[in-house]
Amino acid sequence: MKRSIIPAVAAFLLLGAAADAQPSTANDGGKASPPATTSPDGQAGTPVKPLTVSGQQPNYRRYIDRRSYSLTADLHATNGSIGDALRNIPSVDVNPQGEISLRGDASVTIMVDGQPSALFRGRSRAAALEQIPADQYERVEVITNPSAAFKPDGTGGIINLISKKSRHQKPTATISVSANSGGWRKAALSGTFASGGLSVTANGGYSRYTSRTDQQTTETLVDPGSGASAAVTSASQARTKSFYAHGGASADDDLDSNTRVSASVDYGAFAAQHTLFGSYRSSATSGVLAQDYNNDQDTYEAGSNIAASASYRRQLGGDDHEIDLDLQYSDDAFRSDDRQRFDYQLPVQPNLFQNILSDTGRGVADLKAEYHKPLPGQAKLLVGYEFEYDQNFLDNDVLLGTDGANAATSPTLSNRFGADQSVHDLYATYERPFGRFDVMPGLRLEAVILDLDQITTGERDSTSYLEAYPTLHTSYRLNSAMQLTASYSRRVDRPDLSQFNPFRVYNNPLSFSQGNPRLKPAITDSYEAAFEYGEKSVYYLATLYYRNTQGLVSPVTENLGDGELLGTYDNIGHSRNAGAELVANGPITKTLSYSFTTDAFWNELTDPDAPNGPPRSGAVFTFEPKLKWDVTPNDFVQLNVYASTRAPTAQGYTSGYVYSDIGYRHRFGHRLSLVAQWLDPTNGLRFTTVTDTPTLQQRSASHYLGNFLSLGLTYDLGGTPKPAPKEMDFGGGGSPAH
Numbered sequence: 082m083k084r085s086i087i088p089a090v091a092a093f094l095l096l097g098a099a100a101d102a103q104p105s106t107a108n109d110g111g112k113a114s115p116p117a118t119t120s121p122d123g124q125a126g127t128p129v130k131p132l133t134v135s136g137q138q139p140n141y142r143r144y145i146d147r148r149s150y151s152l153t154a155d156l157h158a159t160n161g162s163i164g165d166a167l168r169n170i171p172s173v174d175v176n177p178q179g180e181i182s183l184r185g186d187a188s189v190t191i192m193v194d195g196q197p198s199a200l201f202r203g204r205s206r207a208a209a210l211e212q213i214p215a216d217q218y219e220r221v222e223v224i225t226n227p228s229a230a231f232k233p234d235g236t237g238g239i240i241n242l243i244s245k246k247s248r249h250q251k252p253t254a255t256i257s258v259s260a261n262s263g264g265w266r267k268a269a270l271s272g273t274f275a276s277g278g279l280s281v282t283a284n285g286g287y288s289r290y291t292s293r294t295d296q297q298t299t300e301t302l303v304d305p306g307s308g309a310s311a312a313v314t315s316a317s318q319a320r321t322k323s324f325y326a327h328g329g330a331s332a333d334d335d336l337d338s339n340t341r342v343s344a345s346v347d348y349g350a351f352a353a354q355h356t357l358f359g360s361y362r363s364s365a366t367s368g369v370l371a372q373d374y375n376n377d378q379d380t381y382e383a384g385s386n387i388a389a390s391a392s393y394r395r396q397l398g399g400d401d402h403e404i405d406l407d408l409q410y411s412d413d414a415f416r417s418d419d420r421q422r423f424d425y426q427l428p429v430q431p432n433l434f435q436n437i438l439s440d441t442g443r444g445v446a447d448l449k450a451e452y453h454k455p456l457p458g459q460a461k462l463l464v465g466y467e468f469e470y471d472q473n474f475l476d477n478d479v480l481l482g483t484d485g486a487n488a489a490t491s492p493t494l495s496n497r498f499g500a501d502q503s504v505h506d507l508y509a510t511y512e513r514p515f516g517r518f519d520v521m522p523g524l525r526l527e528a529v530i531l532d533l534d535q536i537t538t539g540e541r542d543s544t545s546y547l548e549a550y551p552t553l554h555t556s557y558r559l560n561s562a563m564q565l566t567a568s569y570s571r572r573v574d575r576p577d578l579s580q581f582n583p584f585r586v587y588n589n590p591l592s593f594s595q596g597n598p599r600l601k602p603a604i605t606d607s608y609e610a611a612f613e614y615g616e617k618s619v620y621y622l623a624t625l626y627y628r629n630t631q632g633l634v635s636p637v638t639e640n641l642g643d644g645e646l647l648g649t650y651d652n653i654g655h656s657r658n659a660g661a662e663l664v665a666n667g668p669i670t671k672t673l674s675y676s677f678t679t680d681a682f683w684n685e686l687t688d689p690d691a692p693n694g695p696p697r698s699g700a701v702f703t704f705e706p707k708l709k710w711d712v713t714p715n716d717f718v719q720l721n722v723y724a725s726t727r728a729p730t731a732q733g734y735t736s737g738y739v740y741s742d743i744g745y746r747h748r749f750g751h752r753l754s755l756v757a758q759w760l761d762p763t764n765g766l767r768f769t770t771v772t773d774t775p776t777l778q779q780r781s782a783s784h785y786l787g788n789f790l791s792l793g794l795t796y797d798l799g800g801t802p803k804p805a806p807k808e809m810d811f812g813g814g815g816s817p818a819h
Contacts, residue, residue: 092815106743133222137593138318141620141666144615145512145521146554147224147241147570148622149567154709155718160259160756160793163242164210168709168740169721170221171238171622171678177740177766179207183225184626184660184680185728186237188574193242197232199388199411200327200349203443209565212288212325214257214269216795218247225607225626226570229508230463233550236574236605236630246273246280246330259793261760263786264291264322267322269346269795278335285328298781302363304370305642311370318361325351339396346389355380355509366427366453369643372591373427384415401461405451413443420485421589433590434488435481440504441579444472466714467506473578474499479587481571494587497536500578509551517559523552533581533598540583541682542598548573562616567609574603576634582649594640601652605630618674622664626682630656635687635731640776654731657685672712673788678705686731701731732780736769752797761787 142149150170157165165173168782175181183189191201194409200209222241224231225739231239254272259265267287300313331345357378367369390412396403450463475498482488510523526549533542550571559563582596611624633654639647660682668674685698703725710718721744728739746759766785772778 097757107563133526141615143566144655145519145556145566146226146228147222148683149220149222149243151220152215152218153220155215156717156746156756157721157756158218159216159746159754159760159795160592160744160791161215162164162211162220163213163215165216166215167221167240168723170223170704171705172223172225172662172680173221174725175210175701177787179208179211181206181240183223183237183704185658185682185684186661188236188630188772190235190239191242192239194244195241195406196390196409197447198242198347199413199443199445200347202385203413204352204382204441205349205384205386205414208290208323208325208353209327209349211288212267212286213327213349214267214271214284215776216255216269217244217271217284218242218255225296225544226568226607227552227572228510228521228554229525229550229552230465230510231527232467232506233527233573234570234575236572236607236628237604238572240389244282245271245479246282246333252633254526254798255795256798257793257795259756259787259791261465261758261791263500263587263789265289265468265789265791276617278333278341280333282332283328283330285326288323288324289441290323290325290591292321293786294321294783296781296783301743301778302644303310303369303640303776304368304644305640308366308369309365311363311365313361313363313370313372315359315361319357321355323351325349326703338616341394343392343394344390346387348385348387350385350416351383353380353382354611355382363644371427372644374423374425376421376423378419380420380422381418384413386411386413388412399455401453401455403453405449405453407447407449408446413441415439415441420692422484423590431483434482434484435483435589436488437587438476438478438480440474440476442474442580446470456513457633458513460511462509462610464509467504467508469502469506471502471504471578472499473501475579475582477586480753487670493586495537496582496584496586498579498582498584499534499536500581501532502529502578508729517557519556523554525550525552531581535583537584539599542581546601548602550605556651563612563614564763566611566613569609570607572605572607574630574634576600576602576650582635585647591644592646592648597650600634600650601632603630603633603652603654619667621666622662624662626658626660626662628656628658630658632653633687638732638772638774638777646777653687656686659681659683672710674709676707676709676804679703684729685731688731696730697729697733699734700729701728702722717746719744719746730770733771733773735771736767737759739763739765754795756791756793756795758791760789762789 093237110157135644152166155166155169157169164179167173167181168175172183180187181189191198198570200213220243222243224239227239252272252274253269259267266289267286269284272282274281274759284553295318297316298314301308301310302323329345329347331343333341335341360375361370361372363370382751390407390409393406394403419437421435425432447467447469449461449465449467454462456462477496479494479607480488481491505528506525508523510521512519524546528547530545531543552570554568555566559565581598581600582595583598585593585595587593605628607626607628609624609626611622614621632652633656634650634652635654637649637651639649641647660680662678662680664678666676681700683698683700685696687696688694700800706722707724708720711720722736722741724739727734740761741763742758742760743762744756746754746756748754764787766787768783770781
């Protein structure tokens with residue numbers, strides 16, 4: 082680690098010294114002026130002549146490499162979580178488990194103000210999405226084809242959340258509370274303060290969340306040794322109680338007219354208790370497939386993440402000529418205590434009690450230095466260096482016995498594993514307009530060093546590789562209301578470091594999992610072309626896209642015989658995805674408006690059981706209509722629907738589902754508002770997952786019990802509160818250099 086970080090620190094210090102040594106040549110007439118304008122994510126020089134759509138609907142802006150949506154007019158952003166608000170953003174889906182995807186791709190990077198966020202990473206990501214209030218954020222940037230200025234991680238793309246920043250000299254504060262009939266409870270407090278060049282924002286919150294899931298699975302198992310088969314049914318009822326607390330603060334200070342320093346700290350902690358009652362029944366009455374038992378399970382989880390960052394920005398002279406230095410560190414910790422009891426009828430044997438204790442930790446340090454320079458012909462150059470050091474560990478202990486009193490550690494099933502990863506990046510982008518035509522090519526070179534240490538068995542492994550990630554973004558303005566865009570981006574999907582662990586991990590007597598130390602990252606080539614029309618309150622977007630992924634890390638289920646199943650991973654996957662996305666927004670009457678997004682795409686996936694045979698493929702359709710009605714100046718109604726058809730997987734398919742909600746907001750003056758929402762009124766969150774292989778036919782049906790009524794209150798405690806804006810404010814929110 083020391084050898085890897087030395088060049089990064091040296092570059093950081095040298096660039097900082099060069100920035101301070103460079104005199105400013107800005108002619109400001111002695112008046113203070115802010116640092117150079119940057120893009121909404123804090124990356125200077127990225128957007129060129131963005132398309133702005135004015136009017137009440139939609140609150141939208143298009144840059145050459147991203148789309149930006151305001152959250153100010155969304156009812157979910159008033160009372161719901163950021164996950165609720167993201168469900169209403171085109172191209173984005175957040176399923177009931179809190180798993181996020183872009184156009185069906187779950188490999189998504191979530192940033193806050195242009196920096197990777199520890200709150201939205203790892204095991205706590207779903208909890209954070211479902212429980213952090215959306216009103217902390219001003220808008221959302223969707224970047225489906227990121228430029229070389231961004232890390233290439235995430236084949237689906239990037240979602241960048243832009244935080245709210247103070248624009249008042251008086252302190253402001255807002256408190257909100259909400260609850261629903263399903264047992265959810267939320268409370269949040271946020272505040273801002275600004276004085277001269279200093280702006281401070283702080284927030285915190287607590288939530289309690291409950292969920293219920295019923296699942297039934299049918300399987301046909303074949304014993305490879307004897308050829309015997311058996312029909313298996315299993316059923317479970319799961320109940321979850323979870324708690325999440327978070328807090329954070331950020332500050333920006335303009336030291337002079339050309340210099341800004343920023344700092345932030347965020348903390349999140351969660352705990353959960355999962356209770357499950359289940360059964361397993363096999364049609365076989367003798368032999369290795371004869372299994373008949375009841376089981377109950379109690380799982381306790383707890384985790385925390387903390388992140389701190391600091392940045393320095395110096396304008397060197399004139400607009401878009403500056404240097405940016407960023408340093409970030411985050412630490413994640415997670416502990417799981419899983420206790421299961423098996424009451425056997427078949428085979429005749431003592432009952433089993435198992436206790437699996439798992440501790441994982443991850444520390445990430447990220448150092449970045451960028452230089453932005455304007456060039457002749459209104460061109461802009463960005464060059465940068467970024468270094469990331471990622472350190473991970475896993476401790477897994479398995480205790481077995483007939484009950485909790487005599488359970489003892491099994492040394493053959495317990496293991497320790499560590500993995501360290503160093504990533505060095507050099508990158509550059511160049512932008513230039515040619516009349517109505519804008520072009521932005523980019524290139525990112527990345528060197529990766531990965532060290533693996535299976536401590537229990539003494540196995541060690543190391544690998545390194547160099548990869549190039551070219552990008553290209555173009556736009557052509559047909560007129561003031563219409564433009565065409567086209568882009569190409571190469572992306573990477575790295576395996577989770579735990580997926581490299583070669584130790585065969587015990588889950589239960591019939592289920593094991595095992596990593597693969599020879600895994601390689603999957604590389605995706607992504608192409609897009611779009612037409613946009615925006616005038617007054619009407620906006621239309623039509624996008625064609627194609628993605629080709631090589632070396633996809635695919636989960637593989639293997640039948641070990643004796644009823645035992647092994648889950649592992651391999652780079653046998655190859656996927657192709659082609660589709661069309663349509664977005665339409667506009668008014669119906671003076672008080673009623675609509676938005677509609679539909680996505681039709683085709684997926685082709687390699688079958689892991691027959692990697693040289695025909696791939697599995699299928700079409701997927703998603704529909705997201707939304708209606709907004711300003712009944713009176715103080716009363717607002719919003720209806721949302723999300724529907725998806727079934728989607729192919731590498732070994733089968735998952736069924737579609739329909740989700741809807743309707744909400745009502747009433748304002749009691751400018752300070753107090755009441756929000757009522759009916760969540761999932763049709764109770765339509767039902768899923769079926771089908772696996773179809775030569776040795777395993779499995780069908781699992783899950784029902785997430787919904788149909789809840791939610792009530793929430795929001796009160797502005799101080800300052801000069803403003804009504805929710807009808808138009809999107811593109812100035813400065815969350816951008817460190819505004």
